[in-house]
Amino acid sequence: MTAITFSPPIGRRRALAALNVHLLAALIALVGIGGATRVMEAGLACPDWPLCYGSLLPGRQMNLQVFLEWFHRLDAFVVGVGLLVQASLSAWWRHELPRAVPWLSGAALLLVAVQGGLGALTVTLLLPFSVVTAHLITALLLVALLSACTQVLLEPSTSPMAPVQSRGAVYRLWPALIGVVALLALGQCLLGGLMATQWAAGRCLSSGEGCGWLLAHRLGARPVAVAVLLAAAWALWRRQSERVLAALAAFAVIAQVALGVLSLRLTLAVPAVTVAHQLTAAFLVAVLAAWLSRSLLEPAHLEVSRG
Structure with missing residues:
Protein backbone atom coordinates (compact mmCIF):
# COMPACT_ATOMS: atom_id res chain seq x y z
CA MET A 1 0.00 0.00 0.00
CA THR A 2 1.39 3.36 -1.01
CA ALA A 3 1.55 5.95 1.75
CA ILE A 4 -0.16 9.24 1.04
CA THR A 5 1.98 12.27 1.79
CA PHE A 6 1.30 15.97 1.58
CA SER A 7 3.68 18.60 0.33
CA PRO A 8 4.85 21.20 2.90
CA PRO A 9 2.58 23.99 1.55
CA ILE A 10 -0.53 21.80 1.91
CA GLY A 11 0.56 20.69 5.38
CA ARG A 12 1.14 24.26 6.48
CA ARG A 13 -2.16 25.39 5.03
CA ARG A 14 -4.01 22.66 6.90
CA ALA A 15 -2.15 23.45 10.13
CA LEU A 16 -3.11 27.11 9.83
CA ALA A 17 -6.70 26.14 9.02
CA ALA A 18 -6.81 24.00 12.17
CA LEU A 19 -5.49 26.93 14.22
CA ASN A 20 -8.16 29.17 12.67
CA VAL A 21 -10.93 26.73 13.55
CA HIS A 22 -9.80 26.58 17.19
CA LEU A 23 -9.49 30.37 17.40
CA LEU A 24 -12.93 30.80 15.86
CA ALA A 25 -14.46 28.44 18.43
CA ALA A 26 -12.65 30.29 21.22
CA LEU A 27 -13.90 33.64 19.90
CA ILE A 28 -17.53 32.49 19.75
CA ALA A 29 -17.15 31.14 23.28
CA LEU A 30 -15.63 34.48 24.30
CA VAL A 31 -18.75 36.30 23.05
CA GLY A 32 -20.88 33.93 25.09
CA ILE A 33 -18.75 34.45 28.20
CA GLY A 34 -18.96 38.20 27.65
CA GLY A 35 -22.74 37.89 27.48
CA ALA A 36 -22.77 35.91 30.72
CA THR A 37 -20.56 38.55 32.34
CA ARG A 38 -23.01 41.29 31.37
CA VAL A 39 -26.15 39.36 32.33
CA MET A 40 -24.66 38.50 35.74
CA GLU A 41 -23.61 42.14 36.19
CA ALA A 42 -20.00 41.06 36.57
CA GLY A 43 -18.42 43.62 34.24
CA LEU A 44 -16.79 45.40 37.18
CA ALA A 45 -16.24 42.32 39.34
CA CYS A 46 -12.53 42.88 38.78
CA PRO A 47 -12.10 46.58 39.63
CA ASP A 48 -8.64 46.91 38.02
CA TRP A 49 -7.17 46.01 34.62
CA PRO A 50 -5.40 43.94 33.30
CA LEU A 51 -4.98 42.16 36.63
CA CYS A 52 -7.87 41.26 38.91
CA TYR A 53 -7.53 42.59 42.44
CA GLY A 54 -3.86 43.10 41.66
CA SER A 55 -3.13 39.44 40.90
CA LEU A 56 -3.27 36.93 38.07
CA LEU A 57 -5.59 34.67 40.07
CA LEU A 74 -8.13 34.89 30.32
CA ASP A 75 -9.94 33.65 27.19
CA ALA A 76 -9.35 37.02 25.52
CA PHE A 77 -5.63 36.79 26.31
CA VAL A 78 -5.39 33.26 24.88
CA VAL A 79 -7.24 34.35 21.73
CA GLY A 80 -4.93 37.36 21.38
CA VAL A 81 -1.82 35.18 21.62
CA GLY A 82 -3.33 32.74 19.12
CA LEU A 83 -4.07 35.55 16.66
CA LEU A 84 -0.51 36.83 17.02
CA VAL A 85 0.80 33.35 16.18
CA GLN A 86 -1.64 33.06 13.28
CA ALA A 87 -0.64 36.44 11.82
CA SER A 88 3.06 35.63 12.20
CA LEU A 89 2.73 32.26 10.47
CA SER A 90 0.58 33.78 7.73
CA ALA A 91 3.24 36.39 7.03
CA TRP A 92 6.06 33.81 7.17
CA TRP A 93 4.28 31.36 4.85
CA ARG A 94 2.62 34.02 2.68
CA HIS A 95 4.11 32.67 -0.56
CA GLU A 96 2.50 29.28 0.08
CA LEU A 97 -0.94 30.56 1.13
CA PRO A 98 -3.87 32.18 -0.67
CA ARG A 99 -3.22 35.87 -1.14
CA ALA A 100 -6.10 36.93 1.14
CA VAL A 101 -4.91 35.00 4.21
CA PRO A 102 -2.09 37.32 5.40
CA TRP A 103 -4.37 40.35 4.94
CA LEU A 104 -7.24 38.76 6.85
CA SER A 105 -4.87 37.61 9.60
CA GLY A 106 -3.30 41.05 9.87
CA ALA A 107 -6.72 42.69 10.06
CA ALA A 108 -7.76 40.24 12.80
CA LEU A 109 -4.61 41.02 14.79
CA LEU A 110 -5.32 44.76 14.49
CA LEU A 111 -8.90 44.24 15.60
CA VAL A 112 -7.90 42.19 18.63
CA ALA A 113 -5.59 45.03 19.70
CA VAL A 114 -8.54 47.42 19.40
CA GLN A 115 -10.66 44.91 21.30
CA GLY A 116 -8.14 44.81 24.13
CA GLY A 117 -8.17 48.58 24.37
CA LEU A 118 -11.97 48.65 24.45
CA GLY A 119 -11.95 45.97 27.14
CA ALA A 120 -9.69 48.14 29.27
CA LEU A 121 -11.94 51.15 28.74
CA THR A 122 -15.05 49.23 29.81
CA VAL A 123 -13.45 48.83 33.24
CA THR A 124 -11.64 52.15 33.63
CA LEU A 125 -14.67 54.16 32.40
CA LEU A 126 -17.13 52.07 34.46
CA LEU A 127 -19.06 50.36 31.64
CA PRO A 128 -20.31 53.18 29.39
CA PHE A 129 -22.86 51.64 27.03
CA SER A 130 -21.16 53.02 23.89
CA VAL A 131 -17.83 51.38 24.75
CA VAL A 132 -19.46 48.11 25.80
CA THR A 133 -21.40 48.01 22.52
CA ALA A 134 -18.24 48.76 20.51
CA HIS A 135 -16.52 45.96 22.44
CA LEU A 136 -19.25 43.51 21.39
CA ILE A 137 -19.34 44.59 17.74
CA THR A 138 -15.55 44.37 17.47
CA ALA A 139 -15.75 40.82 18.79
CA LEU A 140 -18.35 39.94 16.15
CA LEU A 141 -16.20 41.50 13.41
CA LEU A 142 -13.33 39.32 14.63
CA VAL A 143 -15.60 36.28 14.42
CA ALA A 144 -16.51 37.22 10.84
CA LEU A 145 -12.87 37.76 9.79
CA LEU A 146 -11.68 34.47 11.26
CA SER A 147 -14.60 32.58 9.77
CA ALA A 148 -13.87 34.01 6.32
CA CYS A 149 -10.16 33.26 6.70
CA THR A 150 -10.96 29.67 7.68
CA GLN A 151 -13.02 29.21 4.52
CA VAL A 152 -10.17 30.54 2.37
CA LEU A 153 -7.75 28.09 3.98
CA LEU A 154 -10.13 25.15 3.67
CA GLU A 155 -10.93 25.84 0.03
CA PRO A 156 -9.12 23.36 -2.28
CA SER A 157 -6.50 24.90 -4.50
CA THR A 158 -8.28 23.45 -7.51
CA SER A 159 -11.88 22.41 -7.95
CA PRO A 160 -13.56 20.78 -10.95
CA MET A 161 -15.69 23.05 -13.09
CA ALA A 162 -19.37 22.29 -12.96
CA PRO A 163 -21.34 22.36 -16.20
CA VAL A 164 -22.85 25.78 -16.68
CA GLN A 165 -26.30 25.98 -18.17
CA SER A 166 -27.50 29.28 -16.72
CA ARG A 167 -25.87 32.49 -15.54
CA GLY A 168 -28.80 34.66 -14.60
CA ALA A 169 -28.87 37.88 -12.64
CA VAL A 170 -29.18 36.00 -9.35
CA TYR A 171 -25.95 34.11 -10.05
CA ARG A 172 -24.03 37.26 -10.95
CA LEU A 173 -25.27 39.14 -7.90
CA TRP A 174 -25.22 36.20 -5.49
CA PRO A 175 -22.09 37.17 -3.46
CA ALA A 176 -23.40 40.73 -3.16
CA LEU A 177 -26.77 39.41 -1.96
CA ILE A 178 -25.12 37.25 0.70
CA GLY A 179 -23.02 40.25 1.70
CA VAL A 180 -26.16 42.34 2.17
CA VAL A 181 -27.72 39.58 4.30
CA LEU A 190 -25.47 46.21 16.76
CA LEU A 191 -29.06 47.15 17.56
CA GLY A 192 -29.28 44.29 20.04
CA GLY A 193 -26.00 45.33 21.62
CA LEU A 194 -27.20 48.92 22.05
CA MET A 195 -30.41 47.64 23.61
CA ALA A 196 -28.66 45.19 25.92
CA THR A 197 -25.92 47.53 27.15
CA GLN A 198 -28.57 50.06 28.18
CA TRP A 199 -30.62 47.33 29.87
CA ALA A 200 -33.52 48.59 27.76
CA ALA A 201 -35.43 45.29 27.65
CA GLY A 202 -35.35 44.87 31.41
CA ARG A 203 -36.33 48.49 32.00
CA CYS A 204 -39.17 48.21 29.49
CA LEU A 205 -40.57 45.07 31.11
CA SER A 206 -40.29 46.41 34.65
CA SER A 207 -41.09 50.13 34.35
CA GLY A 208 -42.06 50.83 30.74
CA GLU A 209 -38.84 52.77 30.03
CA GLY A 210 -36.56 52.16 27.05
CA CYS A 211 -39.25 50.32 25.10
CA GLY A 212 -38.26 52.08 21.87
CA TRP A 213 -34.99 50.12 21.75
CA LEU A 214 -36.81 46.85 22.37
CA LEU A 215 -39.39 47.60 19.69
CA ALA A 216 -36.70 48.54 17.16
CA HIS A 217 -34.81 45.31 17.88
CA ARG A 218 -37.96 43.20 17.47
CA LEU A 219 -38.97 44.95 14.26
CA GLY A 220 -35.44 44.65 12.86
CA ALA A 221 -35.36 40.92 13.55
CA ARG A 222 -38.16 40.22 11.08
CA PRO A 223 -36.57 41.40 7.81
CA VAL A 224 -33.22 39.90 8.83
CA ALA A 225 -34.80 36.51 9.51
CA VAL A 226 -36.76 36.63 6.25
CA ALA A 227 -33.64 37.60 4.27
CA VAL A 228 -31.59 34.76 5.77
CA LEU A 229 -34.34 32.20 5.21
CA LEU A 230 -34.96 33.28 1.61
CA ALA A 231 -31.24 33.14 0.81
CA ALA A 232 -30.99 29.74 2.50
CA ALA A 233 -33.97 28.41 0.55
CA TRP A 234 -32.42 29.51 -2.76
CA ALA A 235 -29.04 28.04 -1.88
CA LEU A 236 -30.59 24.74 -0.81
CA TRP A 237 -32.36 24.61 -4.17
CA ARG A 238 -29.71 25.91 -6.54
CA ARG A 239 -26.29 26.18 -4.86
CA GLN A 240 -25.02 22.70 -4.09
CA SER A 241 -21.66 23.74 -2.64
CA GLU A 242 -23.32 26.12 -0.16
CA ARG A 243 -26.09 23.89 1.14
CA VAL A 244 -24.47 23.05 4.47
CA LEU A 245 -23.78 26.70 5.27
CA ALA A 246 -27.26 27.69 4.11
CA ALA A 247 -28.85 25.07 6.36
CA LEU A 248 -26.73 26.21 9.32
CA ALA A 249 -27.72 29.83 8.70
CA ALA A 250 -31.42 28.92 8.57
CA PHE A 251 -31.11 26.89 11.77
CA ALA A 252 -29.24 29.67 13.55
CA VAL A 253 -31.71 32.42 12.61
CA ILE A 254 -34.71 30.31 13.63
CA ALA A 255 -33.03 29.46 16.93
CA GLN A 256 -32.13 33.11 17.43
CA VAL A 257 -35.73 34.29 16.96
CA ALA A 258 -37.02 31.53 19.24
CA LEU A 259 -34.50 32.40 21.96
CA GLY A 260 -35.36 36.09 21.69
CA VAL A 261 -39.08 35.41 22.10
CA LEU A 262 -38.41 32.98 24.95
CA SER A 263 -36.18 35.42 26.81
CA LEU A 264 -38.97 38.03 26.72
CA ARG A 265 -41.60 35.49 27.74
CA LEU A 266 -39.40 34.65 30.72
CA THR A 267 -38.96 38.41 31.40
CA LEU A 268 -35.17 37.94 31.13
CA ALA A 269 -35.28 35.95 34.37
CA VAL A 270 -33.28 32.99 33.02
CA PRO A 271 -29.69 34.13 32.28
CA ALA A 272 -28.89 30.96 30.30
CA VAL A 273 -31.53 31.83 27.69
CA THR A 274 -30.28 35.40 27.33
CA VAL A 275 -26.67 34.22 26.98
CA ALA A 276 -27.71 31.57 24.45
CA HIS A 277 -29.38 34.35 22.43
CA GLN A 278 -26.08 36.27 22.21
CA LEU A 279 -24.07 33.11 21.57
CA THR A 280 -26.36 32.16 18.69
CA VAL A 285 -22.34 35.92 12.09
CA ALA A 286 -19.68 33.22 11.71
CA VAL A 287 -21.86 31.16 9.38
CA LEU A 288 -22.84 34.15 7.22
CA ALA A 289 -19.20 35.27 6.93
CA ALA A 290 -18.21 31.73 5.91
CA TRP A 291 -21.08 31.65 3.43
CA LEU A 292 -20.05 34.97 1.88
CA SER A 293 -16.46 33.76 1.61
CA ARG A 294 -17.58 30.51 -0.01
CA SER A 295 -19.78 32.34 -2.53
CA LEU A 296 -16.79 34.47 -3.54
CA LEU A 297 -14.32 31.59 -3.63
CA GLU A 298 -16.25 29.02 -5.60
CA PRO A 299 -17.37 30.47 -8.93
CA ALA A 300 -17.06 26.95 -10.33
CA HIS A 301 -20.19 25.87 -8.48
CA LEU A 302 -22.70 27.80 -10.54
CA GLU A 303 -26.44 27.57 -10.32
CA VAL A 304 -27.56 24.93 -12.77
CA SER A 305 -30.83 25.23 -14.63
CA ARG A 306 -33.39 22.57 -13.74
CA GLY A 307 -35.40 23.22 -16.88
Whole structure:
Protein backbone atom coordinates (compact mmCIF):
# COMPACT_ATOMS: atom_id res chain seq x y z
CA MET A 1 0.00 0.00 0.00
CA THR A 2 1.39 3.36 -1.01
CA ALA A 3 1.55 5.95 1.75
CA ILE A 4 -0.16 9.24 1.04
CA THR A 5 1.98 12.27 1.79
CA PHE A 6 1.30 15.97 1.58
CA SER A 7 3.68 18.60 0.33
CA PRO A 8 4.85 21.20 2.90
CA PRO A 9 2.58 23.99 1.55
CA ILE A 10 -0.53 21.80 1.91
CA GLY A 11 0.56 20.69 5.38
CA ARG A 12 1.14 24.26 6.48
CA ARG A 13 -2.16 25.39 5.03
CA ARG A 14 -4.01 22.66 6.90
CA ALA A 15 -2.15 23.45 10.13
CA LEU A 16 -3.11 27.11 9.83
CA ALA A 17 -6.70 26.14 9.02
CA ALA A 18 -6.81 24.00 12.17
CA LEU A 19 -5.49 26.93 14.22
CA ASN A 20 -8.16 29.17 12.67
CA VAL A 21 -10.93 26.73 13.55
CA HIS A 22 -9.80 26.58 17.19
CA LEU A 23 -9.49 30.37 17.40
CA LEU A 24 -12.93 30.80 15.86
CA ALA A 25 -14.46 28.44 18.43
CA ALA A 26 -12.65 30.29 21.22
CA LEU A 27 -13.90 33.64 19.90
CA ILE A 28 -17.53 32.49 19.75
CA ALA A 29 -17.15 31.14 23.28
CA LEU A 30 -15.63 34.48 24.30
CA VAL A 31 -18.75 36.30 23.05
CA GLY A 32 -20.88 33.93 25.09
CA ILE A 33 -18.75 34.45 28.20
CA GLY A 34 -18.96 38.20 27.65
CA GLY A 35 -22.74 37.89 27.48
CA ALA A 36 -22.77 35.91 30.72
CA THR A 37 -20.56 38.55 32.34
CA ARG A 38 -23.01 41.29 31.37
CA VAL A 39 -26.15 39.36 32.33
CA MET A 40 -24.66 38.50 35.74
CA GLU A 41 -23.61 42.14 36.19
CA ALA A 42 -20.00 41.06 36.57
CA GLY A 43 -18.42 43.62 34.24
CA LEU A 44 -16.79 45.40 37.18
CA ALA A 45 -16.24 42.32 39.34
CA CYS A 46 -12.53 42.88 38.78
CA PRO A 47 -12.10 46.58 39.63
CA ASP A 48 -8.64 46.91 38.02
CA TRP A 49 -7.17 46.01 34.62
CA PRO A 50 -5.40 43.94 33.30
CA LEU A 51 -4.98 42.16 36.63
CA CYS A 52 -7.87 41.26 38.91
CA TYR A 53 -7.53 42.59 42.44
CA GLY A 54 -3.86 43.10 41.66
CA SER A 55 -3.13 39.44 40.90
CA LEU A 56 -3.27 36.93 38.07
CA LEU A 57 -5.59 34.67 40.07
CA PRO A 58 -7.70 36.41 42.73
CA GLY A 59 -8.19 33.42 45.00
CA ARG A 60 -9.54 35.23 48.05
CA GLN A 61 -12.08 37.33 46.14
CA MET A 62 -13.18 34.53 43.83
CA ASN A 63 -16.92 34.07 43.40
CA LEU A 64 -19.16 33.52 40.37
CA GLN A 65 -19.04 37.13 39.22
CA VAL A 66 -15.28 37.48 39.69
CA PHE A 67 -14.74 34.15 37.95
CA LEU A 68 -16.77 35.23 34.92
CA GLU A 69 -14.86 38.48 34.49
CA TRP A 70 -11.50 36.83 35.21
CA PHE A 71 -12.17 33.95 32.80
CA HIS A 72 -13.41 36.38 30.15
CA ARG A 73 -10.05 38.17 30.31
CA LEU A 74 -8.13 34.89 30.32
CA ASP A 75 -9.94 33.65 27.19
CA ALA A 76 -9.35 37.02 25.52
CA PHE A 77 -5.63 36.79 26.31
CA VAL A 78 -5.39 33.26 24.88
CA VAL A 79 -7.24 34.35 21.73
CA GLY A 80 -4.93 37.36 21.38
CA VAL A 81 -1.82 35.18 21.62
CA GLY A 82 -3.33 32.74 19.12
CA LEU A 83 -4.07 35.55 16.66
CA LEU A 84 -0.51 36.83 17.02
CA VAL A 85 0.80 33.35 16.18
CA GLN A 86 -1.64 33.06 13.28
CA ALA A 87 -0.64 36.44 11.82
CA SER A 88 3.06 35.63 12.20
CA LEU A 89 2.73 32.26 10.47
CA SER A 90 0.58 33.78 7.73
CA ALA A 91 3.24 36.39 7.03
CA TRP A 92 6.06 33.81 7.17
CA TRP A 93 4.28 31.36 4.85
CA ARG A 94 2.62 34.02 2.68
CA HIS A 95 4.11 32.67 -0.56
CA GLU A 96 2.50 29.28 0.08
CA LEU A 97 -0.94 30.56 1.13
CA PRO A 98 -3.87 32.18 -0.67
CA ARG A 99 -3.22 35.87 -1.14
CA ALA A 100 -6.10 36.93 1.14
CA VAL A 101 -4.91 35.00 4.21
CA PRO A 102 -2.09 37.32 5.40
CA TRP A 103 -4.37 40.35 4.94
CA LEU A 104 -7.24 38.76 6.85
CA SER A 105 -4.87 37.61 9.60
CA GLY A 106 -3.30 41.05 9.87
CA ALA A 107 -6.72 42.69 10.06
CA ALA A 108 -7.76 40.24 12.80
CA LEU A 109 -4.61 41.02 14.79
CA LEU A 110 -5.32 44.76 14.49
CA LEU A 111 -8.90 44.24 15.60
CA VAL A 112 -7.90 42.19 18.63
CA ALA A 113 -5.59 45.03 19.70
CA VAL A 114 -8.54 47.42 19.40
CA GLN A 115 -10.66 44.91 21.30
CA GLY A 116 -8.14 44.81 24.13
CA GLY A 117 -8.17 48.58 24.37
CA LEU A 118 -11.97 48.65 24.45
CA GLY A 119 -11.95 45.97 27.14
CA ALA A 120 -9.69 48.14 29.27
CA LEU A 121 -11.94 51.15 28.74
CA THR A 122 -15.05 49.23 29.81
CA VAL A 123 -13.45 48.83 33.24
CA THR A 124 -11.64 52.15 33.63
CA LEU A 125 -14.67 54.16 32.40
CA LEU A 126 -17.13 52.07 34.46
CA LEU A 127 -19.06 50.36 31.64
CA PRO A 128 -20.31 53.18 29.39
CA PHE A 129 -22.86 51.64 27.03
CA SER A 130 -21.16 53.02 23.89
CA VAL A 131 -17.83 51.38 24.75
CA VAL A 132 -19.46 48.11 25.80
CA THR A 133 -21.40 48.01 22.52
CA ALA A 134 -18.24 48.76 20.51
CA HIS A 135 -16.52 45.96 22.44
CA LEU A 136 -19.25 43.51 21.39
CA ILE A 137 -19.34 44.59 17.74
CA THR A 138 -15.55 44.37 17.47
CA ALA A 139 -15.75 40.82 18.79
CA LEU A 140 -18.35 39.94 16.15
CA LEU A 141 -16.20 41.50 13.41
CA LEU A 142 -13.33 39.32 14.63
CA VAL A 143 -15.60 36.28 14.42
CA ALA A 144 -16.51 37.22 10.84
CA LEU A 145 -12.87 37.76 9.79
CA LEU A 146 -11.68 34.47 11.26
CA SER A 147 -14.60 32.58 9.77
CA ALA A 148 -13.87 34.01 6.32
CA CYS A 149 -10.16 33.26 6.70
CA THR A 150 -10.96 29.67 7.68
CA GLN A 151 -13.02 29.21 4.52
CA VAL A 152 -10.17 30.54 2.37
CA LEU A 153 -7.75 28.09 3.98
CA LEU A 154 -10.13 25.15 3.67
CA GLU A 155 -10.93 25.84 0.03
CA PRO A 156 -9.12 23.36 -2.28
CA SER A 157 -6.50 24.90 -4.50
CA THR A 158 -8.28 23.45 -7.51
CA SER A 159 -11.88 22.41 -7.95
CA PRO A 160 -13.56 20.78 -10.95
CA MET A 161 -15.69 23.05 -13.09
CA ALA A 162 -19.37 22.29 -12.96
CA PRO A 163 -21.34 22.36 -16.20
CA VAL A 164 -22.85 25.78 -16.68
CA GLN A 165 -26.30 25.98 -18.17
CA SER A 166 -27.50 29.28 -16.72
CA ARG A 167 -25.87 32.49 -15.54
CA GLY A 168 -28.80 34.66 -14.60
CA ALA A 169 -28.87 37.88 -12.64
CA VAL A 170 -29.18 36.00 -9.35
CA TYR A 171 -25.95 34.11 -10.05
CA ARG A 172 -24.03 37.26 -10.95
CA LEU A 173 -25.27 39.14 -7.90
CA TRP A 174 -25.22 36.20 -5.49
CA PRO A 175 -22.09 37.17 -3.46
CA ALA A 176 -23.40 40.73 -3.16
CA LEU A 177 -26.77 39.41 -1.96
CA ILE A 178 -25.12 37.25 0.70
CA GLY A 179 -23.02 40.25 1.70
CA VAL A 180 -26.16 42.34 2.17
CA VAL A 181 -27.72 39.58 4.30
CA ALA A 182 -24.57 39.42 6.44
CA LEU A 183 -24.55 43.20 6.89
CA LEU A 184 -28.23 43.15 7.88
CA ALA A 185 -27.49 40.50 10.50
CA LEU A 186 -24.50 42.47 11.81
CA GLY A 187 -26.66 45.61 11.98
CA GLN A 188 -29.26 43.70 13.96
CA CYS A 189 -26.50 42.57 16.34
CA LEU A 190 -25.47 46.21 16.76
CA LEU A 191 -29.06 47.15 17.56
CA GLY A 192 -29.28 44.29 20.04
CA GLY A 193 -26.00 45.33 21.62
CA LEU A 194 -27.20 48.92 22.05
CA MET A 195 -30.41 47.64 23.61
CA ALA A 196 -28.66 45.19 25.92
CA THR A 197 -25.92 47.53 27.15
CA GLN A 198 -28.57 50.06 28.18
CA TRP A 199 -30.62 47.33 29.87
CA ALA A 200 -33.52 48.59 27.76
CA ALA A 201 -35.43 45.29 27.65
CA GLY A 202 -35.35 44.87 31.41
CA ARG A 203 -36.33 48.49 32.00
CA CYS A 204 -39.17 48.21 29.49
CA LEU A 205 -40.57 45.07 31.11
CA SER A 206 -40.29 46.41 34.65
CA SER A 207 -41.09 50.13 34.35
CA GLY A 208 -42.06 50.83 30.74
CA GLU A 209 -38.84 52.77 30.03
CA GLY A 210 -36.56 52.16 27.05
CA CYS A 211 -39.25 50.32 25.10
CA GLY A 212 -38.26 52.08 21.87
CA TRP A 213 -34.99 50.12 21.75
CA LEU A 214 -36.81 46.85 22.37
CA LEU A 215 -39.39 47.60 19.69
CA ALA A 216 -36.70 48.54 17.16
CA HIS A 217 -34.81 45.31 17.88
CA ARG A 218 -37.96 43.20 17.47
CA LEU A 219 -38.97 44.95 14.26
CA GLY A 220 -35.44 44.65 12.86
CA ALA A 221 -35.36 40.92 13.55
CA ARG A 222 -38.16 40.22 11.08
CA PRO A 223 -36.57 41.40 7.81
CA VAL A 224 -33.22 39.90 8.83
CA ALA A 225 -34.80 36.51 9.51
CA VAL A 226 -36.76 36.63 6.25
CA ALA A 227 -33.64 37.60 4.27
CA VAL A 228 -31.59 34.76 5.77
CA LEU A 229 -34.34 32.20 5.21
CA LEU A 230 -34.96 33.28 1.61
CA ALA A 231 -31.24 33.14 0.81
CA ALA A 232 -30.99 29.74 2.50
CA ALA A 233 -33.97 28.41 0.55
CA TRP A 234 -32.42 29.51 -2.76
CA ALA A 235 -29.04 28.04 -1.88
CA LEU A 236 -30.59 24.74 -0.81
CA TRP A 237 -32.36 24.61 -4.17
CA ARG A 238 -29.71 25.91 -6.54
CA ARG A 239 -26.29 26.18 -4.86
CA GLN A 240 -25.02 22.70 -4.09
CA SER A 241 -21.66 23.74 -2.64
CA GLU A 242 -23.32 26.12 -0.16
CA ARG A 243 -26.09 23.89 1.14
CA VAL A 244 -24.47 23.05 4.47
CA LEU A 245 -23.78 26.70 5.27
CA ALA A 246 -27.26 27.69 4.11
CA ALA A 247 -28.85 25.07 6.36
CA LEU A 248 -26.73 26.21 9.32
CA ALA A 249 -27.72 29.83 8.70
CA ALA A 250 -31.42 28.92 8.57
CA PHE A 251 -31.11 26.89 11.77
CA ALA A 252 -29.24 29.67 13.55
CA VAL A 253 -31.71 32.42 12.61
CA ILE A 254 -34.71 30.31 13.63
CA ALA A 255 -33.03 29.46 16.93
CA GLN A 256 -32.13 33.11 17.43
CA VAL A 257 -35.73 34.29 16.96
CA ALA A 258 -37.02 31.53 19.24
CA LEU A 259 -34.50 32.40 21.96
CA GLY A 260 -35.36 36.09 21.69
CA VAL A 261 -39.08 35.41 22.10
CA LEU A 262 -38.41 32.98 24.95
CA SER A 263 -36.18 35.42 26.81
CA LEU A 264 -38.97 38.03 26.72
CA ARG A 265 -41.60 35.49 27.74
CA LEU A 266 -39.40 34.65 30.72
CA THR A 267 -38.96 38.41 31.40
CA LEU A 268 -35.17 37.94 31.13
CA ALA A 269 -35.28 35.95 34.37
CA VAL A 270 -33.28 32.99 33.02
CA PRO A 271 -29.69 34.13 32.28
CA ALA A 272 -28.89 30.96 30.30
CA VAL A 273 -31.53 31.83 27.69
CA THR A 274 -30.28 35.40 27.33
CA VAL A 275 -26.67 34.22 26.98
CA ALA A 276 -27.71 31.57 24.45
CA HIS A 277 -29.38 34.35 22.43
CA GLN A 278 -26.08 36.27 22.21
CA LEU A 279 -24.07 33.11 21.57
CA THR A 280 -26.36 32.16 18.69
CA ALA A 281 -25.92 35.65 17.24
CA ALA A 282 -22.14 35.12 17.17
CA PHE A 283 -22.62 31.71 15.54
CA LEU A 284 -24.92 33.23 12.90
CA VAL A 285 -22.34 35.92 12.09
CA ALA A 286 -19.68 33.22 11.71
CA VAL A 287 -21.86 31.16 9.38
CA LEU A 288 -22.84 34.15 7.22
CA ALA A 289 -19.20 35.27 6.93
CA ALA A 290 -18.21 31.73 5.91
CA TRP A 291 -21.08 31.65 3.43
CA LEU A 292 -20.05 34.97 1.88
CA SER A 293 -16.46 33.76 1.61
CA ARG A 294 -17.58 30.51 -0.01
CA SER A 295 -19.78 32.34 -2.53
CA LEU A 296 -16.79 34.47 -3.54
CA LEU A 297 -14.32 31.59 -3.63
CA GLU A 298 -16.25 29.02 -5.60
CA PRO A 299 -17.37 30.47 -8.93
CA ALA A 300 -17.06 26.95 -10.33
CA HIS A 301 -20.19 25.87 -8.48
CA LEU A 302 -22.70 27.80 -10.54
CA GLU A 303 -26.44 27.57 -10.32
CA VAL A 304 -27.56 24.93 -12.77
CA SER A 305 -30.83 25.23 -14.63
CA ARG A 306 -33.39 22.57 -13.74
CA GLY A 307 -35.40 23.22 -16.88
